[in-house]
Amino acid sequence: MAQKLTKRSEDYSKWYNELVVRADLAENSAVRGSMVIKPYGYAIWEKMQAELDRMFKETGHENAYFPLFIPKSFFSREASHVEGFAKECAVVTHYRLKNDDEGKGVVVDPDARLEEELIVRPTSETIIWDTYKNWIQSYRDLPLKINQWANVVRWEMRTRLFLRTAEFLWQEGHTAHASREEAIEEAETMLGIYSEFAENFMAIPVIKGLKTESERFAGAEETYCIEAMMQDGKALQAGTSHFLGQNFAKAFDVKYASKEGKEEYVWATSWGVSTRLMGALVMTHSDDQGLVLPPNLAPYQVVIVPIYKGQEQLDQISEKVNEIQSRLRAKGIRVKFDNRDTHKPGWKFAEYELKGVPLRIAMGPRDMENNTVELARRDTLSKEVVSVDGLEDQVAALLEEIQSNLLNKAKDFRESHSYTSDDWEDFKAKIEAGGFVWAHWDGSSETEEKIKAETKATIRCIPLDQQAEEGKCVYTGAPSKGRVIFAKAY
Amino acid sequence: MAQKLTKRSEDYSKWYNELVVRADLAENSAVRGSMVIKPYGYAIWEKMQAELDRMFKETGHENAYFPLFIPKSFFSREASHVEGFAKECAVVTHYRLKNDDEGKGVVVDPDARLEEELIVRPTSETIIWDTYKNWIQSYRDLPLKINQWANVVRWEMRTRLFLRTAEFLWQEGHTAHASREEAIEEAETMLGIYSEFAENFMAIPVIKGLKTESERFAGAEETYCIEAMMQDGKALQAGTSHFLGQNFAKAFDVKYASKEGKEEYVWATSWGVSTRLMGALVMTHSDDQGLVLPPNLAPYQVVIVPIYKGQEQLDQISEKVNEIQSRLRAKGIRVKFDNRDTHKPGWKFAEYELKGVPLRIAMGPRDMENNTVELARRDTLSKEVVSVDGLEDQVAALLEEIQSNLLNKAKDFRESHSYTSDDWEDFKAKIEAGGFVWAHWDGSSETEEKIKAETKATIRCIPLDQQAEEGKCVYTGAPSKGRVIFAKAY
Ligand SMILES: [Zn+2]
Ligand SMILES: [Zn+2]
Numbered sequence: 001m002a003q004k005l006t007k008r009s010e011d012y013s014k015w016y017n018e019l020v021v022r023a024d025l026a027e028n029s030a031v032r033g034s035m036v037i038k039p040y041g042y043a044i045w046e047k048m049q050a051e052l053d054r055m056f057k058e059t060g061h062e063n064a065y066f067p068l069f070i071p072k073s074f075f076s077r078e079a080s081h082v083e084g085f086a087k088e089c090a091v092v093t094h095y096r097l098k099n100d101d102e103g104k105g106v107v108v109d110p111d112a113r114l115e116e117e118l119i120v121r122p123t124s125e126t127i128i129w130d131t132y133k134n135w136i137q138s139y140r141d142l143p144l145k146i147n148q149w150a151n152v153v154r155w156e157m158r159t160r161l162f163l164r165t166a167e168f169l170w171q172e173g174h175t176a177h178a179s180r181e182e183a184i185e186e187a188e189t190m191l192g193i194y195s196e197f198a199e200n201f202m203a204i205p206v207i208k209g210l211k212t213e214s215e216r217f218a219g220a221e222e223t224y225c226i227e228a229m230m231q232d233g234k235a236l237q238a239g240t241s242h243f244l245g246q247n248f249a250k251a252f253d254v255k256y257a258s259k260e261g262k263e264e265y266v267w268a269t270s271w272g273v274s275t276r277l278m279g280a281l282v283m284t285h286s287d288d289q290g291l292v293l294p295p296n297l298a299p300y301q302v303v304i305v306p307i308y309k310g311q312e313q314l315d316q317i318s319e320k321v322n323e324i325q326s327r328l329r330a331k332g333i334r335v336k337f338d339n340r341d342t343h344k345p346g347w348k349f350a351e352y353e354l355k356g357v358p359l360r361i362a363m364g365p366r367d368m369e370n371n372t373v374e375l376a377r378r379d380t381l382s383k384e385v386v387s388v389d390g391l392e393d394q395v396a397a398l399l400e401e402i403q404s405n406l407l408n409k410a411k412d413f414r415e416s417h418s419y420t421s422d423d424w425e426d427f428k429a430k431i432e433a434g435g436f437v438w439a440h441w442d443g444s445s446e447t448e449e450k451i452k453a454e455t456k457a458t459i460r461c462i463p464l465d466q467q468a469e470e471g472k473c474v475y476t477g478a479p480s481k482g483r484v485i486f487a488k489a490y
Numbered sequence: 491m492a493q494k495l496t497k498r499s500e501d502y503s504k505w506y507n508e509l510v511v512r513a514d515l516a517e518n519s520a521v522r523g524s525m526v527i528k529p530y531g532y533a534i535w536e537k538m539q540a541e542l543d544r545m546f547k548e549t550g551h552e553n554a555y556f557p558l559f560i561p562k563s564f565f566s567r568e569a570s571h572v573e574g575f576a577k578e579c580a581v582v583t584h585y586r587l588k589n590d591d592e593g594k595g596v597v598v599d600p601d602a603r604l605e606e607e608l609i610v611r612p613t614s615e616t617i618i619w620d621t622y623k624n625w626i627q628s629y630r631d632l633p634l635k636i637n638q639w640a641n642v643v644r645w646e647m648r649t650r651l652f653l654r655t656a657e658f659l660w661q662e663g664h665t666a667h668a669s670r671e672e673a674i675e676e677a678e679t680m681l682g683i684y685s686e687f688a689e690n691f692m693a694i695p696v697i698k699g700l701k702t703e704s705e706r707f708a709g710a711e712e713t714y715c716i717e718a719m720m721q722d723g724k725a726l727q728a729g730t731s732h733f734l735g736q737n738f739a740k741a742f743d744v745k746y747a748s749k750e751g752k753e754e755y756v757w758a759t760s761w762g763v764s765t766r767l768m769g770a771l772v773m774t775h776s777d778d779q780g781l782v783l784p785p786n787l788a789p790y791q792v793v794i795v796p797i798y799k800g801q802e803q804l805d806q807i808s809e810k811v812n813e814i815q816s817r818l819r820a821k822g823i824r825v826k827f828d829n830r831d832t833h834k835p836g837w838k839f840a841e842y843e844l845k846g847v848p849l850r851i852a853m854g855p856r857d858m859e860n861n862t863v864e865l866a867r868r869d870t871l872s873k874e875v876v877s878v879d880g881l882e883d884q885v886a887a888l889l890e891e892i893q894s895n896l897l898n899k900a901k902d903f904r905e906s907h908s909y910t911s912d913d914w915e916d917f918k919a920k921i922e923a924g925g926f927v928w929a930h931w932d933g934s935s936e937t938e939e940k941i942k943a944e945t946k947a948t949i950r951c952i953p954l955d956q957q958a959e960e961g962k963c964v965y966t967g968a969p970s971k972g973r974v975i976f977a978k979a980y
Contacts, residue, residue: 034557067524076595094581095645105566155585
């Protein structure tokens with residue numbers, strides 16, 4: 001191992017940046033703002049994809065693929081969408097390079113200018129609704145429930161691995177419905193899937209809510225979101241689901257003939273999560289020793305490290321380990337046996353701690369004699385010597401325990417950093433200290449803007465699951481009917 | 491059903507274009523040369539991906555993700571690569587749009603010009619080797635065996651769905667090795683995987699071979715390929731695997747310290763297959779009635795259509811069908827029950843024939859009485875009435891039979907359209923008629939070029955598995971040591 005990670009308490013942001021690179025999740029590339037997702041990081045992303053894909057398909061969605069490029073004019077079609085998305089984006093203007101006549105290498109061929117510039121998709125509503133126009137004629141064609149796994153590009157000036165990159169990977173669902181009610185139900189269903197996925201699969205507790213008008217997706221009538229709390233008390237939006245009304249149907253003229261033979265505009269939703277979730281994963285569970293992975297997301301859940309002198313001892317241990325491995329695999333447990341002779345056990349211990357492998361099994365000559373192994377938990381850093389007999393059951397049970405322990409730990413953290421506040425000075429102090437502050441708000445964008453200007457806190461969401469409560473806006477004192485969540489955010 | 495498909499014998503090319511659209515595989519988009527892969531087509535592609543991904547991982551490869559954009563200057567680094575790839579490609583020159591001052595809508599912001607243009611990747615050797623430079627220091631870091639699933643863009647003037655599109659989906663493997671021998675072995679291993687996948691999974695027989703110098707990948711020392719024969723006798727290159735020598739290591743200065751402590755350049759391979767395989771799939775198996783899918787690739791392998799009058803009959807049939815469905819699913823068979831009341835059985839029959847579902851089960855009131863169903867095979871268009879008892883075993887066996895029947899049929903077709911020729915006039919006539927012509931060639935690019943100019947046939951490959959045979963070049967009469975395969979190609 002090289003030097004230690006920066007501690008979270010010293011510099012949380014530096015800790016994050018170092019950890020992402022050193023745990024082999026991702027790194028910056030030669031292209032400003034674009035990252036390379038390394039094999040270990042990508043393997044975690046693949047686990048997320050597989051589970052989400054399964055959940056989407058189980059709820060009747062199909063995958064498809066739409067073009068990377070969108071004609072520039074498409075962005076002008078939906079008035080508010082153009083404001084939100086047609087600004088910072090990658091513009092393709094030419095389709096050919098050539099060798100420079102004066103030997104300057106490769107240059108853009110000025111004769112190969114596109115008549116209409118193409119935009120690298122920042123999100124695909126426009127090109128997809130242009131396509132849906134041909135797919136939807138009658139109520140029989142509805143609902144249309146399609147998802148796309150894709151890369152998207154949003155030019156960003158200040159980027160951070162996973163959290164904010166010019167290019168990122170995501171899924172975007174785009175559905176079409178015959179009625180407002182059905183579309184709203186779809187948007188809420190998908191929010192439920194995201195929430196279930198975050199909590200049960202990623203062990204990240206989230207709050208489901210609605211965005212205020214000023215934080216809404218460009219072109220949406222309502223934006224639903226899930227918000228998670230990071231270990232520095234800041235909020236991270238982990239997924240959004242939009243009820244788009246008939247905005248895109250009107251912009252792209254998508255109508256259907258109802259059962260009664262009437263022509264009606266179609267109702268829409270869109271919803272997405274991205275590689276940003278990788279950032280949420282790191283910042284929710286990891287510690288000063290490195291990554292901590294929930295067993296569901298770990299590329300390998302158990303690593304076995306042999307402790308030996310000489311080939312003969314290694315052979316004996318390997319034989320035993322092979323047997324243990326097959327018993328673990330038979331239980332569906334992902335296990336890796338690191339028998340490389342190029343690295344010492346101590347180096348391997350530190351390496352797998354850094355990479356967040358949930359359980360480490362070490363086996364040496366004494367263990368061979370006693371029919372035991374040393375079993376170490378990454379989440380609690382605790383160790384115990386246990387018998388090889390029945391090890392597979394113990395490991396399976398421990399993996400479940402770790403998964404739920406991580407969720408509970410994150411819930412406890414959120415609880416202990418969530419506050420209510422009814423007083424402006426108190427509110428400011430609490431925001432400054434970090435965490436979620438539940439406060440009354442008068443419902444105006446103006447007040448929201450002023451609070452943001454004074455505290456850097458935004459309204460993360462209007463929580464869906466809460467009791468109505470009469471109160472007074474923490475800033476203006478005007479009447480309010482329920483609390484919203486304020487926090488600084490990623 | 492709308493009107494019939496154009497017959498293959500009338501216009502093969504038209505038949506293909508119609509079939510791809512009408513079977514819901516893909517369609518053209520608003521972006522010239524870019525296609526939309528529709529859900530049914532994408533579900534087939536997902537099956538290909540899953541199987542290939544499994545095969546890659548089983549042979550020790552990991553997935554990762556590299557940037558979509560490549561700095562223009564990277565293309566100048568590898569001399570032959572720039573010739574091959576830096577020509578027809580999408581060039582990003584700006585990173586911002588703005589609202590036009592004169593109300594012309596959205597325009598490119600001239601102030602947001604990139605210092606160095608970015609190229610949308612046509613293939614990723616350059617950006618990946620630029621990354622590998624930081625990942626490889628010592629022999630311990632080798633071999634590095636990485637695959638990427640991605641979209642790529644190559645500007646094409648004349649495009650055809652799946653066969654030639656500006657944007658397409660593919661996988662690209664990029665490996666780094668300590669020795670020439672190991673890299674060559676990797677290139678050959680991957681060719682073997684492609685060949686096994688094509689034959690055993692897609693039921694497409696292929697010939698493994700080497701490309702001639704003029705057909706080699708830009709930057710490769712050797713290009714291996716698999717070549718398939720379509721039903722019009724033309725060849726389709728279904729996959730390539732390149733031994734890149736040390737070309738990219740030298741261009742991007744990637745060296746490693748050997749066990750002996752010497753600095754050496756790394757040896758490389760790259761290999762890929764793309765959504766082009768969808769075109770090969772269609773053109774190998776399908777017929778004048780529509781798509782014919784090998785069971786391995788069929789989104790659903792069996793469709794069940796009820797034939798009924800009134801809700802009561804449908805309820806009775808549905809109950810029976812539900813039981814049949816669970817027995818089929820328990821065998822791992824993908825089955826769909828189409829009980830929509832918006833379409834008649836005859837419409838459904840035609841629809842699933844067009845979409846190539848391998849087996850169709852129909853069940854009506856008479857079947858209910860007799861405990862039978864009608865079972866129809868898509869590949870042979872034959873039908874029989876069979877008992878419901880043991881249906882799941884019969885279906886499982888039939889699916890296997892269909893899978894191997896399709897491969898055998900395609901092999902027979904290839905055999906009957908493969909010729910040897912030792913005479914120039916005979917050669918020209920055979921090329922004109924269509925098929926593979928095995929002929930002697932003197933090994934010169936000049937001769938190859940002349941043959942192409944006179945016949946439009948190219949050397950598809952120098953087959954790997956063939957006996958050495960002395961002979962004379964069919965064009966020049968100069969000596970040759972073995973036959974190569976000539977054909978017109980997609
Ligand atoms: Zn705290
Ligand atoms: Zn023929």
